[in-house]
Amino acid sequence: TQLLEQSPQFLSIQEGENLTVYCNSSSVFSSLQWYRQEPGEGPVLLVTVVTGGEVKKLKRLTFQFGDARKDSSLHITAAQPGDTGLYLCAGAYNNNDMRFGAGTRLTVKP
Amino acid sequence: NAGVTQTPKFRVLKTGQSMTLLCAQDMNHEYMYWYRQDPGMGLRLIHYSVGEGTTAKGEVPDGYNVSRLKKQNFLLGLESAAPSQTSVYFCASSRNLTPGQAFFGQGTRLTVV
Numbered sequence: 195t196q197l198l199e200q201s202p203q204f205l206s207i208q209e210g211e212n213l214t215v216y217c218n219s220s221s222v223f224s225s226l227q228w229y230r231q232e233p234g235e236g237p238v239l240l241v242t243v244v245t246g247g248e249v250k251k252l253k254r255l256t257f258q259f260g261d262a263r264k265d266s267s268l269h270i271t272a273a274q275p276g277d278t279g280l281y282l283c284a285g286a287y288n289n290n291d292m293r294f295g296a297g298t299r300l301t302v303k304p
Numbered sequence: 305n306a307g308v309t310q311t312p313k314f315r316v317l318k319t320g321q322s323m324t325l326l327c328a329q330d331m332n333h334e335y336m337y338w339y340r341q342d343p344g345m346g347l348r349l350i351h352y353s354v355g356e357g358t359t360a361k362g363e364v365p366d367g368y369n370v371s372r373l374k375k376q377n378f379l380l381g382l383e384s385a386a387p388s389q390t391s392v393y394f395c396a397s398s399r400n401l402t403p404g405q406a407f408f409g410q411g412t413r414l415t416v417v
Contacts, residue, residue, distance in 0.1 A: 236396070
C-alpha cells in the first residue's frame with residue numbers, strides 16, 4: 195500500500211478537455227509537492243502547497259491542498275498535448291524523507 | 305548550471321556483479337535521496353541522507369548501500385546485483401523537507417541479466 199495514493203492511474207483525453215487528478219493519504223503532511231515527469235527525464239517540480247485549504251494556480255493548472263492536509267488535487271483546464279506526462283505527488287514523511295505516489299499518466303490527444 | 309548529475313546513464317550488469325552509481329549536486333543541499341522507478345510503482349525511496357556523513361534507510365533498502373562522505377556526493381552501491389534490481393534509478397537533492405523542493409538527476413537505467 196502506497197503512502198500516497200494517486201488516481202486515476204491512467205487518463206487519456208482530447209485536447210481542450212478539462213481534467214482533475216487526485217492524491218490521497220491517511221497521513222497528515224506538512225506540505226505536498228506536484229511534479230511532472232517526461233519520458234527519459236527526472237521529475238520536475240510544478241508547485242508546493244503548504245497551508246490546509248490552499249489553492250495555487252499555474253497558468254491552466256490549479257492545485258488544491260485539502261483542509262486536513264491529507265489530500266491534494268490538480269485540475270487542468272483546456273488540456274493541451276504539451277501537458278502529456280506523468281504527474282506525481284510527493285510529501286515529507288515522518289519529517290525525515292520524501293515519499294512519492296505512483297503517479298497519473300496523462301495523455302492529451304490532438 | 306549543472307544541478308544534479310548522475311553517472312552512468314546506462315549500465316548492464318550480470319547477476320552477482322557489483323557497481324556504484326554516483327550522484328553529485330552543486331546546490332549545497334543538505335538532503336539527498338536515491339529512488340528507483342519501476343512501471344506502475346512510482347518512485348520508491350531506497351536510502352536518503354540528511355547531511356554529510358549521515359545515511360538512513362528508505363522504503364526498499366535491501367540489496368543497496370550508500371555513502372555520503374562529501375556533502376555534494378551521494379553514492380549508491382549494489383554489492384551483488386540481482387535481476388530484481390533492474391530499474392531506473394534517480395538521485396535527488398533538496399535544501400529541506402518543507403516546503404521540500406527536490407531537484408532530480410536524469411536517471412540511470414540499469415539492467416541486470
